Amino acid sequence: MNSTGQTRKEEIIKTAAKLFKEKGYSAVTMRDLAKAVNIRAASLYNHIDSKQDILKSIIISLAEEFTRGMETIKNSEDVTINKLRAIVALHVNITIHNTYGMASLNNDWMHLEDQLDHYLSLRKNYEQDFVEIIKSGIEAQEIRDSNPEIIMFSILTTLRSLYLWIPKKEDLKGQELAKNLGDVLINGINPKSTKA
Amino acid sequence: MNSTGQTRKEEIIKTAAKLFKEKGYSAVTMRDLAKAVNIRAASLYNHIDSKQDILKSIIISLAEEFTRGMETIKNSEDVTINKLRAIVALHVNITIHNTYGMASLNNDWMHLEDQLDHYLSLRKNYEQDFVEIIKSGIEAQEIRDSNPEIIMFSILTTLRSLYLWIPKKEDLKGQELAKNLGDVLINGINPKSTKA
DNA sequence: GACCCAAACTAACAACCGTTAGTTTACTGA
DNA sequence: TCAGTAAACTAACGGTTGTTAGTTTGGGTC
Known part of the structure; x- marks a missing residue:
């Protein structure tokens, strides 16, 4: 531990996530990363196993957090609308506390090697659970009878892109953002819809 | 022109866009691209100036199409709701006819060099126009009085991610998709909202 | 049949890549 | 005071990168 309460390894991974967000995994070299933490490239290997190991740490831990x-x-036991609000809050919270990592999760997952199948399986299950929640909401007439996959896609891509947008809105508190976003995603933008 | 009605240069750029979608600009080598068009890497340079030139062709032409x-x-002179529906249709149509390019536009714009400022300016203006349309819709009480930027962000990120999703829904016609998506984005998922 | 030229080729360049080996530095606890 | 150790360093490796130079190929035109 250093003065900021994080180990050198944690600092390296965090810095890597920041660089990966800016340029993507492939375009960031170990020498770039080393310079960003003020050491030489070879010294990184006192703390991490490989470049791939850094990506794995960033992505898998986030994916498992979502799962x-x-x-x-x-x-x-909640009703569908509240489950959807909970999903929005889940994404907002995770994105706020790991904005950089979310960029890798979204854009660099395909560069996973050994863990690619594991990641794809987690993602598939997540989307299936999501779409099941929407379907049962449609059955219960809690949400509009539209194509469940279009609804899921529309909400999920907004949530997945939060990392691009949250840094610009530092004034907005997490809970406030989750409420605003939930309102827009669930009640839409048409003023004739009833406030939930 | 060859039998498919496209020049070799167009074929190379199209193939590059496909590869860029799968692995990102930085992870695709000129040898990868050459293999995909069945020639040697050096032969690519009979048709294109540089790797960077390919990226520029893909991104800038799309960005200008959106503009x-x-x-x-x-x-x-249309009302706001119809302008929004037109924006949805614009994204659906462009994404259907250039799915691969949309991936580069979304994920690889930061690797533009000379044209980066031009791209950023186009994007900024697009987003400003979008948010102005929403604001005037709120004033006219055509759309709900929520944070205009959250509304814009929510719609735009869904539209920007269409390239990920359209290939899986080949059965869905463009107009049909635009209508479905417009309904969800504009009227929301709450069944109590009035159908527009 | 000689010529042209687009478009392919082979070979190679200098720079950069992730990573390893071996060494030095600076702090810690006995 | 000195051995131990974590974490930095220098140097270098084999491979890959985008790109260039120079050459060959093959179909169309006079």
Whole structure:
């Protein structure tokens, strides 16, 4: 631990995530990363196994965090609208506390090697759970009877892109953002819809 | 022109866009691209100036296409809801006829060199026009009085991600998709909202 | 049949890539 | 005071990168 309460390894991974967000995994060299943490490239290997290992750390831990969140939400007894609000809050919270990592999760997952299948499996399950929640909401007439996959896609891509947008809105608190965003995504923008 | 009605240069750029979508600009080598068009890397340079030149061709032409579309929409006399539907249709149409290029536009713009400032300027103006349309819709009480930037962000990120999703829905016609998507984005998913 | 030229080729360049080996530095606890 | 150790360093490796130079190929035109 250093004065900021994080190990050197954590600092390297965090810095890497920041660089990956700016240029993407492939365009960031180990020498770029080393310069950003003020050491030489070879010294990085005292702390990490490989460049690939850094990407794996960033992406898999985030993906598993989403999976755990979804597990809790889908097992809750709440109505669909509240489950959707919980999903929005899940994305907002994770994105706020790991904005840089979200960029890698979105854009660099295909550069995973050993862990690619594991990641794809987590993502597929997440999307299936999401679409099931929407379908049961349609059955319960809680949400409009539109194509469930279009609804899921529309919400999920907005949530997945939050990392691009949250840094520009530092004034907006997490809960406030989750509420605003939930309103727009769930009630739409048409003023004739009833406030939920 | 060859039998498919496209020049070798066009074929190279199209193939490059496909590869860029799969792995990103930086991870695609000129040898990868050459193999995909069945020639040697050096032969590519009989048709294109540089790797950077390919990226520029893909991104700038698309960005200018969006700019022209937005110009037409914002100068139309239509009501806000219809302008928004026109924006949805603009994205759906461009994405259908250039799915691969949309990936580069979204993910690889930061690797533009000389043309980066030009691209950023086009994007900034597009987003400003978009948010102005939403603001005037709120004033006219055509759309709900929520944060205009959250509304714009929510719609635009969905539209920008269409390239990820359209290939999986080949059965869905463009107009049909534009209508479905417009309904979800404009009327939301809450069944209590009035159908527009 | 000689010529042209677009478009392919082979070979190679200098720079850069991730990574390893071996060494030095600076702090810690006995 | 000195051995131990984490973490930095220098140097270099084999491979890959975008690109250039120079050459060959093959179909169309006079």
